[in-house]
Amino acid sequence: MQQDHRMVLDHRVVVITGASSGIGEGLARWYAQKGNSLGLLARRGDRLEKLANELAPLAKKVAFRVADVRDRAGTIQAIRELESELGPTDLLYANSGVGHTNTLHDLNAEGAVEVIQTNLLGAMAAIEAVYPTMLQRNSGHIVGISSLASYKGLPGAAAYCASKAGLSAYLESLRITLYKTGIKVTTVCPGFITTPMTAKQKKMMLVMDVERAVRLITRAVDQKKKVFNFPRRMRFLLWCAKWAPDRWMYKLGQE
Numbered sequence: 628m629q630q631d632h633r634m635v636l637d638h639r640v641v642v643i644t645g646a647s648s649g650i651g652e653g654l655a656r657w658y659a660q661k662g663n664s665l666g667l668l669a670r671r672g673d674r675l676e677k678l679a680n681e682l683a684p685l686a687k688k689v690a691f692r693v694a695d696v697r698d699r700a701g702t703i704q705a706i707r708e709l710e711s712e713l714g715p716t717d718l719l720y721a722n723s724g725v726g727h728t729n730t731l732h733d734l735n736a737e738g739a740v741e742v743i744q745t746n747l748l749g750a751m752a753a754i755e756a757v758y759p760t761m762l763q764r765n766s767g768h769i770v771g772i773s774s775l776a777s778y779k780g781l782p783g784a785a786a787y788c789a790s791k792a793g794l795s796a797y798l799e800s801l802r803i804t805l806y807k808t809g810i811k812v813t814t815v816c817p818g819f820i821t822t823p824m825t826a827k828q829k830k831m832m833l834v835m836d837v838e839r840a841v842r843l844i845t846r847a848v849d850q851k852k853k854v855f856n857f858p859r860r861m862r863f864l865l866w867c868a869k870w871a872p873d874r875w876m877y878k879l880g881q882e
């Protein structure tokens with residue numbers, strides 16, 4: 628009989644960046660229900676505090692820190708503080724992310740810098756924080772929330788696609804570097820999920836709700852998948868888009 632991975636109780640220390648909303652919040656709820664210790668990080672302390680209070684009766688322990696992942700030293704310090712309260716990180720979700728768009732006449736350079744600093748450098752800072760202890764213990768699991776947008780430069784999302792392509796490549800390289808160790812690395816590439824990030828987005832297809840996305844992500848992580856792309860049909864469409872002529876993609880961006 629196939630085991631329902633939701634029913635397994637475990638007692639890991641799970642650190643989640645970007646836990647104040649969307650996928651990160653959903654992951655926090657999931658791991659709290661399984662009796663794990665949770666370390667939550669984001670900039671909006673009020674939301675983290677509310678979530679931590681709500682999850683405290685379910686989780687083994689919950690702690691949170693307010694940090695901006697664009698601040699490398701501050702992020703490392705915040706995660707180390709969480710570890711001194713909870714113990715060494717068994718599972719890290721480098722999940723914090725933002726999206727900014729660009730147009731024909733406006734590169735939105737400031738937005739682009741924020742996207743790269745948050746989605747790529749911010750994830751790298753979180754990984755840097757847990758890396759030495761994971762190496763020392765020869766165990767741990769690093770999960771980066773990338774995106775299906777990492778596979779194709781989509782019109783109007785130049786920095787976002789670049790940040791996620793960079794993150795996916797970074798995680799792949801790390802995974803190979805760590806091949807002989809007990810540390811696992813998983814790259815998660817979701818399609819469209821209904822979260823505050825996509826709330827204003829008009830053109831979306833094959834959209835999935837957070838609860839379902841969290842169920843699929845956590846199962847893939849339990850299975851220690853190297854890369855998890857979902858939904859599959861969206862991955863297929865993006866694979867096709869890789870070979871599509873630019874004029875088709877251009878048209879798609881105009882509609």
Ligand SMILES: NC(=O)c1ccc[n+]([C@@H]2O[C@H](COP(=O)([O-])OP(=O)(O)OC[C@H]3O[C@@H](n4cnc5c(N)ncnc54)[C@H](OP(=O)(O)O)[C@@H]3O)[C@@H](O)[C@H]2O)c1
Nearest residue numbers: 645647648649650669670671695696723724819820822824
């Ligand atoms: N929704 C989708 O369709 C989709 C698809 C593919 C990939 N993703 C990825 O999934 C991840 C989560 O996004 P989401 O959809 O759940 O959006 P969301 O609800 O907007 O969540 C983004 C999270 O990142 C945090 N964050 C943003 N900037 C930060 C910073 N500078 N420092 C620390 N934390 C920061 C936010 O917290 P604060 O604002 O409180 O700091 C928030 O908790 C992102 O990496 C996103 O790129 C989303």
